[in-house]
Amino acid sequence: MQDSILAVEGVSLRFGGVRALTEVSFEVRRGEVFSVIGPNGAGKTSMVNCVSGRYRPTEGRIAFEGQDITRLPPSRRAPLGIGRTFQNLALFGHMTVLDNIMVGRHHLLKAGFLRGMAHWIGGARAEEIVHRREVEDIIDFLEIQHVRKAPAGTLPYGLRKRVELARAIALKPKLILLDEPMAGMNLEEKEDMARFILDLNQEWDMTVLMIEHDMGVVMDISSRVMVLDFGRRIAEGTPDEVLAHPQVRRAYLGEAVEEAAA
Amino acid sequence: MSTTPCGDFRTSYAADMTIFPTRNSRLAMLAGLVVLCCAPLILGRYELSLLIQIGFLGIAALGLNILVGFTGQISIGHAAFFGFGAFASAGLVEHGVPVPLAIPLAGVVTALVGLVFGLPAARLKGLYLAIATLAAQFILEDFFARARWFSGGVAGRITEPFTLFGLRFDHDETYFYVVVFWVVVMFVAAANLMRSRDGRALIAVRDHYLSAELMGINLAYYRTLSFGIASFYAGVGGALYAHYLLFVSVEAFNILFSIQFLAMVIIGGLGSVMGSLMGAAFMVLMPEVVQSAAQALEGGAIDRALSLGASLNFLREMAIGAAIILFLIFEPDGLARRWRLIRAYWKLYPYSH
Numbered sequence: 001m002q003d004s005i006l007a008v009e010g011v012s013l014r015f016g017g018v019r020a021l022t023e024v025s026f027e028v029r030r031g032e033v034f035s036v037i038g039p040n041g042a043g044k045t046s047m048v049n050c051v052s053g054r055y056r057p058t059e060g061r062i063a064f065e066g067q068d069i070t071r072l073p074p075s076r077r078a079p080l081g082i083g084r085t086f087q088n089l090a091l092f093g094h095m096t097v098l099d100n101i102m103v104g105r106h107h108l109l110k111a112g113f114l115r116g117m118a119h120w121i122g123g124a125r126a127e128e129i130v131h132r133r134e135v136e137d138i139i140d141f142l143e144i145q146h147v148r149k150a151p152a153g154t155l156p157y158g159l160r161k162r163v164e165l166a167r168a169i170a171l172k173p174k175l176i177l178l179d180e181p182m183a184g185m186n187l188e189e190k191e192d193m194a195r196f197i198l199d200l201n202q203e204w205d206m207t208v209l210m211i212e213h214d215m216g217v218v219m220d221i222s223s224r225v226m227v228l229d230f231g232r233r234i235a236e237g238t239p240d241e242v243l244a245h246p247q248v249r250r251a252y253l254g255e256a257v258e259e260a261a262a
Numbered sequence: 263m264s265t266t267p268c269g270d271f272r273t274s275y276a277a278d279m280t281i282f283p284t285r286n287s288r289l290a291m292l293a294g295l296v297v298l299c300c301a302p303l304i305l306g307r308y309e310l311s312l313l314i315q316i317g318f319l320g321i322a323a324l325g326l327n328i329l330v331g332f333t334g335q336i337s338i339g340h341a342a343f344f345g346f347g348a349f350a351s352a353g354l355v356e357h358g359v360p361v362p363l364a365i366p367l368a369g370v371v372t373a374l375v376g377l378v379f380g381l382p383a384a385r386l387k388g389l390y391l392a393i394a395t396l397a398a399q400f401i402l403e404d405f406f407a408r409a410r411w412f413s414g415g416v417a418g419r420i421t422e423p424f425t426l427f428g429l430r431f432d433h434d435e436t437y438f439y440v441v442v443f444w445v446v447v448m449f450v451a452a453a454n455l456m457r458s459r460d461g462r463a464l465i466a467v468r469d470h471y472l473s474a475e476l477m478g479i480n481l482a483y484y485r486t487l488s489f490g491i492a493s494f495y496a497g498v499g500g501a502l503y504a505h506y507l508l509f510v511s512v513e514a515f516n517i518l519f520s521i522q523f524l525a526m527v528i529i530g531g532l533g534s535v536m537g538s539l540m541g542a543a544f545m546v547l548m549p550e551v552v553q554s555a556a557q558a559l560e561g562g563a564i565d566r567a568l569s570l571g572a573s574l575n576f577l578r579e580m581a582i583g584a585a586i587i588l589f590l591i592f593e594p595d596g597l598a599r600r601w602r603l604i605r606a607y608w609k610l611y612p613y614s615h
Contacts, residue, residue: 083476116460
């Protein structure tokens, strides 16, 4: 049994009368690629938002590396080692790609505004150069050298997705949350992204929690898969187990197909 | 002789972080500073007084630009902080603090006051914040009018000229250097801030506060900090104003003045360090242009029809309003962008197509 990096216990989330999540429990093990799938509106993004701190669960408990983070503000989770990307891009549009990624280093940089203003005195410059070097490694890894100085808002969609991934990697997260990293991409871009995710997992030692709709990709690269439907966990297991699960087939294909198959 | 690079030829990260991109642009900046320091030898007293005004207003405008342009907050009480700095510096000098020390100290005191009024900024956004800062404007104005120990009440407050090592900087020709020193220090500090961790955090808060928070940026801290820094700049600008006029009075720091600061920032270019200075220059020089235009028209048919001479003040206010509207329509990124375009044009001259 590998040790768990993230433990979600009985999490429910309600918005007024709407139940976005109902008693969802799962564990993400250190070093795996864990995928969350489910039909539209199943509560996948709500789940990730609970982990990243955007939403506070109505009930339940979330623990990261054994520490209870249920009520921790989002800005205190990055230093613990949780990074994420968004389904609808959330880059800093007027900043250059480089600056966007450097924002990811925020909690690792130490120079405050006074040392920043002094720049040459107090070590802000030296620190900046050290971190720039590491950021350049990320830029190389994701192959975005050519747009380093371009304002992020001017980039095409596929590149923006990569820049967002780069920014999340720059946090040095232990757990990286990817919300539909391949949405709206063509086949070639998807293949690139799948390779990046596997490299992240294997070379950069990050545990991946991913939401994705492309079943081919999910089944190929996931260690384990959880299926949500109407805010409830209906299945969890290896890709093959999940595919064979009758409730999953019903959620995805509907009642009629199952009857026809039977 | 290019001041903008025509490609990326840098070989170290340090070289990639510089404020001025090429050796020529650094030389041009130094040459500009030298020429500026010769200004008192060439220019008349009146022109110098305009430059001094551009200097201290530019510093305060830069503060507002850090708040509005870089952090995406809003303040319509900036003149009150400018006034607070002026009174604070005059007060410190009266208690025996030497003027060169009183100016930065006034900035610090104003920053503390700004932090208090900036606390709502941690929670409020947009129009709500605008109203909260409007409250700051009126509370401070009222405080100036009532707290006689601080502001001298309606009579105003007299203060002393800038003296350093026995030298008195009490003429335009000499005080000019004091202002140039502070302009350089404050603008370099702002440019440095914007290429450091906290400067990036401020811009991140402006561009996408939700993802900024997930990058580990504490929104409340940075929104309040931005108010503190803006007030520090306003305080220093105000202190420089106080020791230039040697007299500070309550009436100057009204809401109209606050809106003029906003106009400087918009016309100069939101989110541009140098734009703040350009905006201040525009706001100081435009009334001069309007005035000379009015003088040129004096006695003519238009003057008789509109009686311009008597209502020059109105003409000035109208020109400011028209300038803001025209800039918002035709150049929302301000003079700073215009300046970049002009430089880009000359880079390729005469083969610009």
